[in-house]
Amino acid sequence: MSTKPDVAFIGLGAMGFGMATHLVKQGYNVTGFDVWAPTLARFADAGGKTATTPAAAVAGAPVCVCMVATAQQAQAVLVDGSGLAPAAAALPPNAVILLCSTVPCGYVQALAATLADPSGPVRRPDLLLVDCPVSGGATRAADGTLSIMASASPEEGLEHPLARAVLGALADPAKLYLVAGGVGAGSNTKMVHQVLAANQILSGPEAMGLAVRLGLPADAATLDALLASPGASWMFGHRGPRMIAGFQPLASAVNIIVKDTAIITGEARRAGFATPMTSVVENVLYTAVNRGYGLDDDSSLLRLYTDGLSASASAAASSPPSADAAKTSLKLVVSLLKGIHLAAAAESLAFAHFVGLDLDLVLDLCVNAAGGSAMLATHGPAIVALLRGEAAAGEAAADSLAAIYKDLAAAVDAAQQIKAPVFLGAQALNLLRLAMNQAKAAAQSAPAAAVVKVFA
Amino acid sequence: MSTKPDVAFIGLGAMGFGMATHLVKQGYNVTGFDVWAPTLARFADAGGKTATTPAAAVAGAPVCVCMVATAQQAQAVLVDGSGLAPAAAALPPNAVILLCSTVPCGYVQALAATLADPSGPVRRPDLLLVDCPVSGGATRAADGTLSIMASASPEEGLEHPLARAVLGALADPAKLYLVAGGVGAGSNTKMVHQVLAANQILSGPEAMGLAVRLGLPADAATLDALLASPGASWMFGHRGPRMIAGFQPLASAVNIIVKDTAIITGEARRAGFATPMTSVVENVLYTAVNRGYGLDDDSSLLRLYTDGLSASASAAASSPPSADAAKTSLKLVVSLLKGIHLAAAAESLAFAHFVGLDLDLVLDLCVNAAGGSAMLATHGPAIVALLRGEAAAGEAAADSLAAIYKDLAAAVDAAQQIKAPVFLGAQALNLLRLAMNQAKAAAQSAPAAAVVKVFA
Structure with a gap:
């Protein structure tokens, strides 16, 4: 044959x-x-x-x-x-x-x-x-x-x-x-990959929305700075250019990731696993669908975060922020993305562990596919180790749970001051906090990867 | 003098x-x-x-x-x-x-x-x-x-x-x-009361929105049925009539509860406590504010849940559901409210415990004030007992964590089928699941109040 x-x-x-x-x-x-x-x-x-x-x-x-x-x-x-x-x-x-x-x-x-x-x-x-x-x-x-x-x-x-x-x-x-x-194992592998995909399809718009509300321009310079940071993700690199170009051309409709998030949360309920990050994504997406955005490119989810801003506000050309203010704002947005991507990585890998997948395979797959992020690459190995009951080797001490929490809290605080919705950032912050409080005395020195213990 | x-x-x-x-x-x-x-x-x-x-x-x-x-x-x-x-x-x-x-x-x-x-x-x-x-x-x-x-x-x-x-x-x-x-203790007491107020100001619109999307009319009969159920809350009794009467008259503006949720989540960050339920409320409220609803009566938050429905859809007069279908739908909405109010009660009382308040005083205050709900009255004493490290006495066996989870999961499943956003319901479901997975072998028989262990 x-x-x-x-x-x-x-x-x-x-x-x-x-x-x-x-x-x-x-x-x-x-x-x-x-x-x-x-x-x-x-x-x-x-x-x-x-x-x-x-x-x-x-x-x-x-x-x-x-x-x-x-x-x-x-x-x-x-x-x-x-x-x-x-x-x-x-x-x-x-x-x-x-x-x-x-x-x-x-x-x-x-x-x-x-x-x-x-x-x-x-x-x-x-x-x-x-x-x-x-x-x-x-x-x-x-x-x-x-x-x-x-x-x-x-x-x-x-x-x-x-x-x-x-x-x-x-x-x-x-x-x-x-x-x-x-x-079923193939589909489960795709599913846990899509946990990352779904969270990172939405984290880009959430981050760009916060950036704009903080006075940064929604332009290539802002995007490039975020993509060069630890807040980078494959999805943001892919959707970001369309996010700042009127959501054109149509590459992946909102309805596609809506379908995938429903698989994730539905299978999670069937299996008995909690998906707090993806559930937030799903409900934000339903809002988008009900507002009529289902057939639009998913870069257009940015619109959910820019309600009430005039079209010109995103350009912000008339009064650009000072270099110092822009740097401070960018750091906040990077911190937002870092926290979200850490929580998403924990949710994805904990779910993979829960359904019995080979964690090395899943991590290798995700890091090199559309679910990839800088945080996953940095902290994924330590998360996998913790899920196996091993020590979380390989994380820099500067990236303790407490340090990432602190930076994310500053971003959520800043968002609160200007009433900017940060659905994913707030959810990630609460998950990090639950993990820190579970770790109790060790919270100050717990590795970032320890956030996975909330799920496991 | x-x-x-x-x-x-x-x-x-x-x-x-x-x-x-x-x-x-x-x-x-x-x-x-x-x-x-x-x-x-x-x-x-x-x-x-x-x-x-x-x-x-x-x-x-x-x-x-x-x-x-x-x-x-x-x-x-x-x-x-x-x-x-x-x-x-x-x-x-x-x-x-x-x-x-x-x-x-x-x-x-x-x-x-x-x-x-x-x-x-x-x-x-x-x-x-x-x-x-x-x-x-x-x-x-x-x-x-x-x-x-x-x-x-x-x-x-x-x-x-x-x-x-x-x-x-x-x-x-x-x-x-x-x-x-x-x-500070007086303000903390008000704050933990407002955890209930905030969640229950939003749970009413979320429940009524799901009811409407399931084909129930947004009318007095639906409202009365919900208010006579274990899903009842003081807030729903207060806001419900305005919710079905064009959000008039203006009694409490969205901006008021926005201010209070910011106090809750801000103080929680300062104290080191996680408020996953209230954080969801806060972000949904920011969406409302950015859409221009800040000065409207907060019963109008229903609009966030009815995007894309025609005005006549809420009347549903032309094709009322069969009595059986209506009963099934009502049960789902009641299950949604029960799960949300249980999680909100746990978050409120755990926060009270965290900041060192007298739990008996807080519970008595909340049950008899605007934070009251049927679930708080039923499960509050057992939650307080668990926070004190005592056995959760007084809960009916039928109200196990697993039983409430199962009903809530059915509601979230039904919402998923019709792409109805249930931000609070999904959050409560994930918190119940985290609690059940922490309780592990005891999950089937764990009292509903055990959801508080996620926070503590």
């Missing part, structure tokens, strides 16, 4: 279209399906074949990539049909399904059970279901350099040559993570 | 005007001062005398009541002047200052130090400063039936006959609380 099997590709959205066309360029024979006809025509122009039902797309294809937006859609195209013949029953014997959508662990485990159920609607125990969500954005999707976190049951399924070939074509070789734990 | 001394009354706002006129009706000779001239004219019409500076108001008055809005204003009228001769230096020897404003503990302690400082700007160690914030609203202010929490240094100051006479004239006899702990 060739290692370039025929591939059925279901779901040609922003990510899926790039992935599918990349496979075409790599010489794969790809038949695409999407409910939106114009996308199908565009895929045909790019050299793909097209089908009008999921079942037709998978006919004769030993590998089916499913890259729809939600678990509901995956269930529809694979199992239920919802008016169009579904894929699972139509796949050839011993075919591979690569489910690349971001879905709850609970869903993909239920799907595996449904496929294998001898009295169920599909009865296809011969199929190999690979739970392999992706990360990296549309550009890396089209380049075949995604981060992919793949798991299967049994785990030997990950050695399947066709699965490995297609995953290898889609992923950066250094960023194809084979996750132990069976079906 | 008569027990009806001449009284100077500084600050004739909604509360102060009622208090001052009540004193006039009781036969006191009252000289009022306010920066707003029309109020002074109205006070003269009500039988009071008026003055044009704080110093003129207090000339010859052995008792000065200060009922301005903020610590900044108190500092201005008593000490600094800000263009008008201040009161403290002008008071007769051994006079009494009753500071009834809601101010931070830190401020009133600093004021006491300033007055007594032999090298300071005032040098009036002869004055007795009583720290005596009030609660109860404008109606009870005018009736002389306020709740008052009074403290002094030394504590014998509370026995001063003139102080007792005037406090007695302003307070309901059963609701005049003499708080041990010296100057």
Whole structure:
């Protein structure tokens, strides 16, 4: 059997279209399906074949990539049909399904059970279901350099040559993570990565909003200073330029991260884990959706933090702050970001530990993907050590919990003076405080990573 | 000396005007001062005398009541002047200052130090400063039936006959609380009461917003059902009718509770205590202020939860839910309120414990004042017991932490399905979860009151 099997590709959205066309360029024979006809025509122009039902797309294809937006859609195209013949029953014997959508662990485990159920609607125990969500954005999707976190049951399924070939074509070789734990572990890995993604999609607007209310211009200089600081994150680097350019072009809609936060908090409730940081993100996002921002680029979340400011206020060109005042304000904003990103790192890694993931793998994945932040890189190893019950080695003494708390408290104080909302900053501050009070006598010298003990 | 001394009354706002006129009706000779001239004219019409500076108001008055809005204003009228001769230096020897404003503990302690400082700007160690914030609203202010929490240094100051006479004239006899702990303890008592007030000013709109999004009408029937449930609170009973009547009439502006939440979170940071519930309230309130709602009645906070709904949606008259659906929805909303009020009770009482207040006094005060809720009445005694390291007696087994968590989780799940923001509900849920995970094996049977252990 060739290692370039025929591939059925279901779901040609922003990510899926790039992935599918990349496979075409790599010489794969790809038949695409999407409910939106114009996308199908565009895929045909790019050299793909097209089908009008999921079942037709998978006919004769030993590998089916499913890259729809939600678990509901995956269930529809694979199992239920919802008016169009579904894929699972139509796949050839011993075919591979690569489910690349971001879905709850609970869903993909239920799907595996449904496929294998001898009295169920599909009865296809011969199929190999690979739970392999992706990360990296549309550009890396089209380049075949995604981060992919793949798991299967049994785990030997990950050695399947066709699965490995297609995953290898889609992923950066250094960023194809084979996750132990069976079906669901891949989705859980994506989920804990998205804890960071969600918090850092919102921390950028929160920080820029505070910066503007403190009198800093929402411009490239402010952005560059923040991105060069310990408050930096991949998300801020990615969204920041759009944040200061009218939220254009549309790269990732608010509704996308809304979906992912609901997976995080929903799975957390199911598992019995607290996600105080992500729950705040989720509720702020619902506010955005209800105000009509769901289809806009998520850089536009800045608007939630600039209510009541005139459009010209963000330019602040007429009365720029003094150099000293600007430096003081910037430090406050950096402190805000540091505190948020530390708390988010603790929540993400504690959740990974809670659901039994390999913490080294998760940390390596997150640091090098869209969830990356300077704080995660600095404090992640110590957080992992504490979760394992080891000493938190490797943190500088200057970065004690008390020191980061103090700086964050100054930022929250400053925000309070001007009635600037800092939902995430205030939440992080309270979590740091709970951790310090739990640590009691050791609070002054507790490492920053000790904030994770609130969760564990 | 008569027990009806001449009284100077500084600050004739909604509360102060009622208090001052009540004193006039009781036969006191009252000289009022306010920066707003029309109020002074109205006070003269009500039988009071008026003055044009704080110093003129207090000339010859052995008792000065200060009922301005903020610590900044108190500092201005008593000490600094800000263009008008201040009161403290002008008071007769051994006079009494009753500071009834809601101010931070830190401020009133600093004021006491300033007055007594032999090298300071005032040098009036002869004055007795009583720290005596009030609660109860404008109606009870005018009736002389306020709740008052009074403290002094030394504590014998509370026995001063003139102080007792005037406090007695302003307070309901059963609701005049003499708080041990010296100057600052009265303000701390008000502060922990306001934890409940702030959370319950917002929980009503959050609950009504969820009700409306679940298809219930925002009408008297829904309100009455909620007020008859374990989700009831004094605030919801007070604000609810205005919430369903176009937020009229203006009774308490959003800006008032904004000021109080800032005192709570600011003092919490100063003391080293975490206030996760009140911090969420504060940030939601800042959103309201920045959207221009600061001067509106705080029942109008409902608007933050109904973004994107048409005005007619709240009536829902065209398609009322079935009786079963309405019952299910109501239960979810009650569960939301129960969880929030339990978490708020824990935060309030844990904060009281943290700053060294008498928990029996605080609980009695709060249950019978604007901070009251059904959950506080039910679970407050057990929370107090746990804070003292005793067993949490008196809670029904059906009200375990796990049971309340489960109901609240169902409400948060339902809200997630329809993208309804439930900032406080989600926060309470995470706090209950942290408490359950700390309790570990005991989680299933832990009393609801055990949520307080997150704070302590």
